[in-house]
Structure formats: structure tokens, C-alpha cells
Amino acid sequence: AANIPVIAIDGPTASGKGTVAQKVARQLGFHYLDSGALYRLTALSAIRRGIAMNDEHGLAKSAEHLNCHFDGGHIFLANEDVSQAIRAEEVGNTASKIAVLATVRHALYGLQLSFRKAPGLVADGRDMGTVIFPHAPLKVFLTASVEARAQRRYKQLIDKGFPANMEDLSKDLRERDARDMNRASAPLKPAEGAYLLDTSEMTADEAVRQVLSWYAAL
Ligand code: CDP
Numbered sequence: 001a002a003n004i005p006v007i008a009i010d011g012p013t014a015s016g017k018g019t020v021a022q023k024v025a026r027q028l029g030f031h032y033l034d035s036g037a038l039y040r041l042t043a044l045s046a047i048r049r050g051i052a053m054n055d056e057h058g059l060a061k062s063a064e065h066l067n068c069h070f071d072g073g074h075i076f077l078a079n080e081d082v083s084q085a086i087r088a089e090e091v092g093n094t095a096s097k098i099a100v101l102a103t104v105r106h107a108l109y110g111l112q113l114s115f116r117k118a119p120g121l122v123a124d125g126r127d128m129g130t131v132i133f134p135h136a137p138l139k140v141f142l143t144a145s146v147e148a149r150a151q152r153r154y155k156q157l158i159d160k161g162f163p164a165n166m167e168d169l170s171k172d173l174r175e176r177d178a179r180d181m182n183r184a185s186a187p188l189k190p191a192e193g194a195y196l197l198d199t200s201e202m203t204a205d206e207a208v209r210q211v212l213s214w215y216a217a218l
């Protein structure tokens, strides 16, 4: 798999990674890895099984035995479609708390590598370029202001019928940023050689065009 191209797209919450990565994958006919979904699935599985947030062994086991599959844009845990359920803000917050555990990250490592299949992969997350695919030929670090990101998340949640308010969202977003950037294991930061893209004033399609033009120029 070492010569199958990977485009690694990392960045903070609501920077547009998922949207941009999926569109780039579709344009190129590449596979797509939503690594955040694996942390969200682990969180949901642990919540449902009543595993305490301080039970590191139980959390690592949840990650190791994650019974999930991805099919046509839908995400399944055991055989239940949890595509919507994993997007709840509570699940995202729990995911970011368990993502600090090196044992959980280690348990999800092999599963992430298995997404690298011909003709190529677009992978989005926090450590795609730094840890999981450090030799990816193209690495992108997406950013946007806290205000722009809170606004985007607000709209997404309301559109999906989840409750949301801007004040709580901005606060959660800052807390999540701090947790993702300051953890010891695979902290969020631009990978060596990553292209930085601030999308505060850009549409998702403009960001997609930029990524595709960097890829074409390799
Ligand atoms: O959509 P959003 O950016 O808020 O989050 P996500 O990508 O679905 O990921 C949920 C949480 O999992 C993040 O807050 C990170 O703490 C964690 N995560 C991670 O640690 N490493 C990754 N490669 C992807 C997600």
C-alpha cells in the first residue's frame, strides 16, 4: 500500500475537513477515511455500554473491538445505522476526551491504515499527516476563525434538528481546540510540509479547488 497516494487533511473542529475531504475524494475517485468518526464510534459504543470515562482499559477495549462498517456514506455500529447519532455534540465531546488516551489511539491505528486502497485515499482528522500517514504526498492543514467555525457548526446542528446555541458552541469549540492541541499523544498541529489553508472567508468549493490544484501540481 506504500505507493497508493494519500491526501491527509487535518485541522480543528468545524474547519471544513469532512466536507472538503469528501468532495476531493469524489472528484478524484479516491476512498475516504473519516478518522473522527472512529473516535465518535468508540465514544458512542462506550457510552452505550456504560463504560466510565476513567476506565482506560474499558475504553481501549471498545476501540479495539469496534464493530463498525461504512457503506454508501452511512456509518454502522454493529448493524445499527448511527450516522446521525454520532454527530451529536455530546458524542463529539466524549470522543475528544477519549482521544487523549494513547491506548485508544493505538487500538484504532491498524483500522485507519486499512483504508489505504487503490486508487487512493483522502483521510481527514487531527493526525493524518503527523502520525497515521506521515509519508502522504499531500498534507493540508485547514483552519478558520473560531467565529466562522462556531457559525458553521451551529448551522449544521440546526439543519440536522439538534439543539444548539452559539454561546455554548463557541465555548465547547475552544475547549475542544485546547484539548486537541495540548494533549501529549498526537496533538493537533500542522504536519511537516503541510500546506496551510485558512477558509474563514472561503466557500467549501473554493477550498476543494485549492486542494485539487495542489494535488495536480505534485
Ligand atoms: O467534526 P469534528 O472536527 O468536531 O470532530 P471529528 O473529526 O468528528 O472528531 C471528533 C474528535 O475525535 C475530535 O475532537 C478529536 O479529539 C478526535 N480525533 C482525533 O483525536 N484524531 C483524529 N484523527 C480524528 C479525531
Ligand code: CDP
Pocket (backbone or CB within 6 Å): 011, 012, 013, 014, 015, 016, 017, 018, 019, 020, 152, 153, 156, 199, 200, 202, 203, 204, 205, 207
Ligand atoms: O470536519 P469538520 O469538523 O472540520 O467540518 P465539517 O463537518 O466539514 O463542517 C463544516 C461545515 O462548514 C459544513 O457545513 C460546510 O458546508 C461548511 N463550510 C465548509 O466546510 N468550508 C467552508 N469554507 C465554508 C463552510
